[in-house]
Amino acid sequence: MDAYKAALMAATKPDIKNNNMDKAANSPVYDSASQVTPELEELREIIRYRNLVGQMVRRDILTRYKRSVLGVAWTMLNPLGTSIVLAVIFSSVFGGSDKSYPVYVLAGLIAWNFFSQTTNAAIVNLVWGGGLLNRIYIPRTVFGVSAIGTGLVNLTLSLVPLIIIMLAYSIPLPPSMLILPIPILFLAMFSLGVGLFISSLAIYYSDVAEMYQIVLLAWFYLSPVIFKDEFLPPQVLAAIKIVNPMYHMINLFREPIYEGRIPDLTEFLVSGLWAITALLIGWIVFSRRADEFAYRV
Amino acid sequence: MSSHIVSKQNAEEKTSTNQSPSHFSPNSEVVHLQKVGVRYRLPSERISSFKEYSIRWIQRKITHRDFWALRDVNLSVDRGETFGLIGPNGAGKSTMLKLIARVFRPTTGRVVVTGKIAPLLEFGAGFHPELTGRENIYLNGALMGFSHREMEEKFEGIVDFAELWDFIDVPLRTYSSGMWARLGFAVATDVQPDILLIDEVLSVGDEAFQRKSSARMQEFRDRGATIILVSHNMEMIQNMCDRVAWLDHGKLKTLGKTRIVIETYRNSQAK
Numbered sequence: 001m002d003a004y005k006a007a008l009m010a011a012t013k014p015d016i017k018n019n020n021m022d023k024a025a026n027s028p029v030y031d032s033a034s035q036v037t038p039e040l041e042e043l044r045e046i047i048r049y050r051n052l053v054g055q056m057v058r059r060d061i062l063t064r065y066k067r068s069v070l071g072v073a074w075t076m077l078n079p080l081g082t083s084i085v086l087a088v089i090f091s092s093v094f095g096g097s098d099k100s101y102p103v104y105v106l107a108g109l110i111a112w113n114f115f116s117q118t119t120n121a122a123i124v125n126l127v128w129g130g131g132l133l134n135r136i137y138i139p140r141t142v143f144g145v146s147a148i149g150t151g152l153v154n155l156t157l158s159l160v161p162l163i164i165i166m167l168a169y170s171i172p173l174p175p176s177m178l179i180l181p182i183p184i185l186f187l188a189m190f191s192l193g194v195g196l197f198i199s200s201l202a203i204y205y206s207d208v209a210e211m212y213q214i215v216l217l218a219w220f221y222l223s224p225v226i227f228k229d230e231f232l233p234p235q236v237l238a239a240i241k242i243v244n245p246m247y248h249m250i251n252l253f254r255e256p257i258y259e260g261r262i263p264d265l266t267e268f269l270v271s272g273l274w275a276i277t278a279l280l281i282g283w284i285v286f287s288r289r290a291d292e293f294a295y296r297v
Numbered sequence: 298m299s300s301h302i303v304s305k306q307n308a309e310e311k312t313s314t315n316q317s318p319s320h321f322s323p324n325s326e327v328v329h330l331q332k333v334g335v336r337y338r339l340p341s342e343r344i345s346s347f348k349e350y351s352i353r354w355i356q357r358k359i360t361h362r363d364f365w366a367l368r369d370v371n372l373s374v375d376r377g378e379t380f381g382l383i384g385p386n387g388a389g390k391s392t393m394l395k396l397i398a399r400v401f402r403p404t405t406g407r408v409v410v411t412g413k414i415a416p417l418l419e420f421g422a423g424f425h426p427e428l429t430g431r432e433n434i435y436l437n438g439a440l441m442g443f444s445h446r447e448m449e450e451k452f453e454g455i456v457d458f459a460e461l462w463d464f465i466d467v468p469l470r471t472y473s474s475g476m477w478a479r480l481g482f483a484v485a486t487d488v489q490p491d492i493l494l495i496d497e498v499l500s501v502g503d504e505a506f507q508r509k510s511s512a513r514m515q516e517f518r519d520r521g522a523t524i525i526l527v528s529h530n531m532e533m534i535q536n537m538c539d540r541v542a543w544l545d546h547g548k549l550k551t552l553g554k555t556r557i558v559i560e561t562y563r564n565s566q567a568k
Contacts, residue, residue, distance in 0.1 A: 138440060
């Protein structure tokens with residue numbers, strides 16, 4: 001993998017030195033030679049095109065359910081239905097005497113769904129929406145970033161069935177839930193990094209998108225959505241903690257809901273580090289190759 | 298190699314700014330292509346899977362066939378000019394528009410563009426059939442980098458021009474292709490770009506709309522906007538363009554006054 005990455009780096013063309021040219025006062029100037037750091041330029045452009053991100057999120061949400069009877073309600077019904085099915089099937093195995101097991105599953109599922117849906121959407125949007133890249137300049141990260149935007153809307157909506165289930169099981173809503181924006185931010189950063197990285201490969205090889213589905217399935221069963229820590233042999237749990245960042249992401253999100261406590265500092269640090277690392281790698285790899293995308297799609 | 302070109306470029310720019318201190322000067326350069334080359338790497342054999350790629354990469358058996366869509370092209374277009382690009386299919390005309398539109402980054406050389414660009418490469422390329430006309434106008438504006446507020450200001454003018462008030466709140470999939478194209482043209486041209494790029498698409502809509510769109514093109518030129526036009530229609534080039542570049546196999550063959558270039562081009566085609 002490292003060798004492959006090195007090859008990609010070598011394939012990107014060398015930067016031509018920036019120079020100070022006289023710029024017209026209020027006209028935007030595009031200079032193909034002034035791109036010294038593609039990752040910073042990409043960041044500047046995505047901020048400039050923030051309205052496009054908003055419009056694409058809007059489009060995704062409006063069009064997804066436009067011809068269905070229940071419409072946006074599906075965003076809430078889908079995780080509710082899935083978690084009921086999972087809870088019914090697995091409560092006899094993992095639930096034990098825990099009456100609130102469905103809450104455990106639903107909270108974990110919301111975090112997991114966010115990750116799997118946004119990373120998939122980043123791939124699909126770039127590969128299928130890529131025709132646009134061939135016609136007009138837009139910052140290429142817009143597909144990944146707007147996938148996260150759509151995911152955040154869906155996540156917020158799916159908190160509604162979560163609260164309903166909690167009330168149904170007469171679990172009081174813990175005040176620790178107010179900390180949720182931080183786990184959600186880390187989850188979003190991590191998902192964006194993974195989504196950008198995978199989509200920058202998937203635009204070249206359609207196999208990657210297919211392969212990723214299988215990876216996701218395995219990843220799901222290695223993540224604490226349906227099982228609890230105590231059901232795993234200690235060695236397996238220790239291994240999962242090291243190799244699977246989603247273990248930390250899901251738990252950081254679920255603890256304020258299910259256990260009603262604010263996670264401790266170490267837990268925040270571990271998740272935050274994973275999030276920053278993934279985002280940096282994904283962003284840099286993606287934006288260094290972004291100029292080639294228009295030639296490929 | 299690049300550094301001495303850049304410094305030479307600097308010197309040139311200094312002299313040109315000395316001559317024309319105001320950037321609204323009609324002679325100032327808005328598009329500058331300097332020794333530009335665009336290379337497509339075509340794999341000699343089709344490799345579509347990651348596995349195959351990895352195996353070949355390890356075996357060092359990846360071979361590319363280089364195809365230069367453009368090579369060593371120097372060109373500058375001045376503010377307010379209507380500039381034509383002609384040449385046979387595959388000469389690199391559309392590639393050049395894409396370079397200027399920032400869709401492609403040049404493999405070699407340098408592209409400098411000053412001002413807001415509106416690409417008319419394909420009308421309504423960013424439209425979504427399930428969204429209404431209204432929603433699509435805002436989406437398309439965002440694709441061109443406009444803020445929501447800027448689009449609110451332009452909205453009425455766009456719908457007026459496209460004459461689509463009756464259909465503005467129904468999904469685009471119910472539009473006829475003519476209505477679709479009218480909306481696309483209206484959005485792309487209502488944004489008041491400094492540089493308008495047109496690729497063979499001026500024949501949209503019925504006759505009345507065509508008259509309206511050529512009137513709008515005239516309006517652009519009067520306002521001092523720059524138009525870069527790709528066409529096989531020599532009559533249209535002759536009528537509209539101040540200068541023409543003739544591209545052939547990715548190289549700039551001739552550049553000059555419209556009448557002279559078209560004459561040479563026609564003579565060469567007749568042979």
